[in-house]
Amino acid sequence: AQSVTQLDSQVPVFEEAPVELRCNYSSSVSVYLFWYVQYPNQGLQLLLKYLSGSTLVKGINGFEAEFNKSQTSFHLRKPSVHISDTAEYxxxxxxxxxxxxIWGAGTKLIIKP
Amino acid sequence: DTAVSQTPKYLVTQMGNDKSIKCEQNLGHDTMYWYKQDSKKFLKIMFSYNNKELIINETVPNRFSPKSPDKAHLNLHINSLELGDSAVYFCASSPSTSYGDLFFGEGSRLTVL
Structure with a gap:
């Protein structure tokens, strides 16, 4: 992969609202795709990954992501966020x-009460 | 038992000093990494070892020297510390067959005064 772009540096959202964090990549070859989460003052942990097969992948804590090959995107979604989802993704x-x-620059998810 | 452990968690030191950060993993992984995360949360890979052999050596000053005494340990020594070295340093590990599944330590926050 030549580059990974996370389109939003910060995403504020109200608690219990849905959220989408956007990710686009550029590559001329087949890729594997990942989302990692970093809670405050902690290391990163794997949230979910796409290796092959179904383009909709489910991860931990109710998150899911969809691989779109034509748009070279792998957006992360959650239908209802909680205050505990506050983190860098x-x-x-x-x-x-x-x-x-190849890493994106990260998106800070800010949950508003 | 912590899977990937780093010590120390915090380091505060003066410019010009030398410091080391130690990393140990008990996951039986073959590959270990050092990453640097700057104040804007941007992640940059520095080094990677596979079975004690250096496989990734990104463009970092030669003041940074990794050492892997065995495949469970990867230490980072930094000579002549500079202000710009202030960052959080993360150790990570993965199986050699990994597609990108990394297990991170909690990080070591280095502050150079």
Missing amino acids: FCAVSERSNYQL
Whole structure:
């Protein structure tokens, strides 16, 4: 993957509202796709991944993401957010030829009470 | 038991000093990494080792030297610290067959005064 773009640096959303965090990538080859979450003052942990098969993948904590090959996107969604979802979310892509991860700049999810 | 553990968690030191950060993983993984996360949360890979062999060595100053005494440990030594070295340093590990599934430590926050 040449680059990963997370279109929003911050996304404020009210508690219990739905949220979508956007991720687009550029690559001329097939890729694997990941979302990681970083809670305040913690390390990153894997939220979900797409390797092959169904383009809709479900992850932990009620999150899901959809791979759209034609739009080279892998947007993350949750139907109803909670205050505990406050975190930085990172999209990452690896090319099937070398598995080296390319990271997006992160999106800060801010939950408003 | 913590899967990927780093010590120390916090480091405050003066410019020009030398410091080390240690990392250990008990997951049986073959591959370990050092990442740097700056104040804007941007993640940059620094080094990667597979079975004690250096496989990724990104463009970082040669003041940074990784050492892997065995596949469960990857330490980072930094000489002649500069203000710009202030960041959070993350250790991570993955199986060698990983497509991009990384397990991160909690991070070591380095502040250079």
